[in-house]
Amino acid sequence: MDLGPHAAFIVSAYVIATLVVAALAVWIIVDHRQQLRRLADLESRGVTRRSERGPSLPRSGGPAPGPIGG
Amino acid sequence: MALIDLANPTRFRALADSVLPWLGAATVVAFAFGLERAYFAPDDYQQGATVKIMFIHVPAAWLSMMGWGLMSMAALGTLVWRHPLADVAAKTAAPLGAAFTLLCLVTGSLWGRPMWGTYWVWDARLTSELVLFLMYLGVIALWRTIDDPGRAARAAAVLTLVGALDLPIIKFSVDWWNTLHQPASVFRVGGSTIDVSLLAPLFVMAIAFTLLFFTLHFAAMRNEIMRRRVRTLLMMQADAAGGH
Numbered sequence: 001m002d003l004g005p006h007a008a009f010i011v012s013a014y015v016i017a018t019l020v021v022a023a024l025a026v027w028i029i030v031d032h033r034q035q036l037r038r039l040a041d042l043e044s045r046g047v048t049r050r051s052e053r054g055p056s057l058p059r060s061g062g063p064a065p066g067p068i069g070g
Numbered sequence: 071m072a073l074i075d076l077a078n079p080t081r082f083r084a085l086a087d088s089v090l091p092w093l094g095a096a097t098v099v100a101f102a103f104g105l106e107r108a109y110f111a112p113d114d115y116q117q118g119a120t121v122k123i124m125f126i127h128v129p130a131a132w133l134s135m136m137g138w139g140l141m142s143m144a145a146l147g148t149l150v151w152r153h154p155l156a157d158v159a160a161k162t163a164a165p166l167g168a169a170f171t172l173l174c175l176v177t178g179s180l181w182g183r184p185m186w187g188t189y190w191v192w193d194a195r196l197t198s199e200l201v202l203f204l205m206y207l208g209v210i211a212l213w214r215t216i217d218d219p220g221r222a223a224r225a226a227a228v229l230t231l232v233g234a235l236d237l238p239i240i241k242f243s244v245d246w247w248n249t250l251h252q253p254a255s256v257f258r259v260g261g262s263t264i265d266v267s268l269l270a271p272l273f274v275m276a277i278a279f280t281l282l283f284f285t286l287h288f289a290a291m292r293n294e295i296m297r298r299r300v301r302t303l304l305m306m307q308a309d310a311a312g313g314h
Binding site for chain 1: 113180302
């Protein structure tokens with residue numbers, strides 16, 4: 001395909017578009033992995049929301065379970 | 071499941087997990103088709119092959135405005151209903167909108183140099199689009215300045231709604247002022263002035279870019295929901311440590 005005398009401008013526009021889209025995608029993928037890792041780390045240390053704790057935990061009577069472990 | 075149930079952040083995260091692969095696949099297919107159509111599109115009788123820049127410049131311009139429009143709707147959700155998912159939608163749309171606005175400005179410059187003889191002029195369309203880019207940066211900065219997500223969301227929502235005034239200025243700038251930028255040629259009274267051989271690839275590329283935006287937005291929203299959950303858990307951990 002002949003892009004004519006302005007080929008450099010056309011190719012530059014497509015290359016820059018590719019780089020911008022790739023940068024957005026990489027940023028989002030890296031951020032996703034980072035958040036997954038942080039959540040897994042917290043959950044492995046027993047830090048979970050009350051609603052996510054097992055039914056074996058006391059719901060009433062005695063001291064309320066703290067947010068860590070239980 | 072009622073539609074309103076999807077506005078629950080946890081349910082939205084589950085929805086995003088199941089929808090994202092399909093949305094991503096649709097984006098790839100749309101881009102493959104669109105780029106193939108753009109590659110084989112004929113040269114313009116005046117602009118020659120540089121018209122191929124239109125296939126990325128125009129969708130990027132549309133998305134730059136759609137991004138702010140989406141943020142404006144989310145801002146209403148934040149201010150009127152105080153819904154946390156509206157905050158998440160607004161916050162994550164800002165960097166995407168900024169990226170597409172930057173892409174619009176850069177590709178416009180690269181198209182302008184061979185066609186107008188200059189990379190930049192301070193005409194109303196270009197300037198109002200640059201203002202939109204600066205406003206995106208302002209909103210991103212505001213989100214990063216305020217620690218509490220609820221307070222940041224309300225401040226950003228007010229700025230977003232005020233900034234929405236720029237959208238009609240961008241759209242009608244070419245009608246209200248004498249600009250070097252061409253007047254509306256796709257969505258105009260009396261129909262498009264672009265030949266269908268160029269219009270068809272443009273619409274396919276616009277669909278591809280729109281799918282890309284929503285794919286990235288869904289993924290970024292999922293990340294933000296997880297980030298807030300991490301923040302909540304860390305605060306619970308800190309509270310517990312302080313209480314013992």
